[in-house]
């Protein structure tokens with residue numbers, strides 16, 4: 030099966046390398062694979078993370094040679110602090126898939142350690158010699174992971190936009206202290222949705238892109254709107270399942286549930302792709318924080334972003350426009366691109382849309398949506414520490430709470446795997462307060478105290494932050510994003 034890619038909003042098919050380089054289609058749609066390769070589960074049971082990664086990516090990236098791909102995968106995952114890359118930690122009857130052992134301590138590293146190589150090889154395959162500029166919107170984690178991945182990568186520049194008052198103090202420090210001769214980090218006065226809208230509108234500005242092209246510059250994306258960002262995330266659904274098979278916690282072909290702390294809907298969409306490739310997933314539990322637009326959608330079939338944007342202790346999930354939802358709707362509607370164009374137009378103009386009833390019932394068979402408010406999230410962090418001596422970050426705690434509620438409220442006794450998407454050390458204030466109550470210590474003293482009291486080791490990237498110089502101080506209005514890109518590039 031030779032997989033190609035098409036936009037959710039048009040007919041034209043393109044290759045994997047073209048889709049990865051473009052990031053987003055000209056008419057604003059997102060690229061999706063035209064088919065889902067089937068995976069022989071038995072073949073994966075005893076494979077390492079890197080081997081599983083190769084088995085999956087090679088099917089989606091037919092133009093990449095075996096040597097290229099194996100080399101890229103090797104280099105990407107050698108940067109992780111644990112050989113398993115994404116280990117599963119089990120306590121009680123819960124299984125936590127730890128995705129935060131990469132260089133910037135969030136699950137984004139799994140894909141962003143590999144994306145720069147995918148983009149470079151794609152450029153070679155397409156004979157592109159232009160400078161590649163990566164535009165990134167972030168609510169805290171993608172930005173740093175992308176900066177780390179693209180810093181000093183030849184023939185690229187990376188520009189990151191983050192909500193200047195909408196990320197944790199550690200996330201901000203991670204980004205604003207980034208070193209590299211090709212990196213630009215700009216705070217914006219606004220929230221993540223403003224940053225993401227700004228980036229998308231730059232991508233769809235034909236005139237601006239032509240001007241850049243005349244200067245031999247092309248734009249691409251490090252967000253999960255880029256299919257090259259999404260595909261490596263499919264791998265850990267398979268690897269975690271196989272780890273549980275190896276440990277004897279489940280038998281091969283048993284069905285399981287995954288709970289995914291969700292914002293832009295990229296991570297959970299990767300789970301949907303894993304299901305389509307044959308991984309026996311019964312339910313994907315979509316866990317939101319108080320920005321519970323997706324919970325409301327799963328309940329009613331109406332997606333409505335017209336509501337207050339709430340700043341929470343899980344800031345990376347403070348998102349009201351979940352970009353990847355478009356991909357899920359496309360697949361769930363049997364590839365009905367006209368419907369998608371109409372729904373996205375309604376989202377743009379009215380801020381809401383409603384899907385047809387039969388589509389809603391299809392989606393509800395696989396997805397279960399729920400949310401955790403601030404109080405419940407803090408309580409769960411405290412309880413899990415007390416009961417299991419395990420420290421959850423606030424995003425993972427949202428998922429944990431949703432999974433607990435699901436188990437309580439249904440008769441489903443299947444094994445549950447909870448995706449743990451960030452290290453608690455990225456959110457020390459919220460985590461410390463949830464477990465040990467208030468402290469007026471400054472953040473690095475708080476980190477020391479959190480480590481002492483929980484006997485956790487402070488991760489190296491956090492230790493280094495304290496003495497890092499702040500190199501990027503500029504904050505702009507979200508209306509000035511295109512001008513800022515122009516100033517940097519032209």
Ligand SMILES: Cc1ncc(COP(=O)(O)O)c(C=O)c1O
Nearest residue numbers: 170291292293294295296345450
């Ligand atoms: C720590 C963390 N958890 C969860 C999410 C939500 O993931 P997604 O945007 O793929 O839904 C994010 C941001 O993407 C994140 O940074």
Ligand SMILES: N[C@@H](CCOP(=O)(O)O)C(=O)O
Nearest residue numbers: 167168169170171252253345
């Ligand atoms: N939570 C993300 C938001 C962007 O999501 P992405 O997966 O589309 O890059 C972040 O931390 O920036």
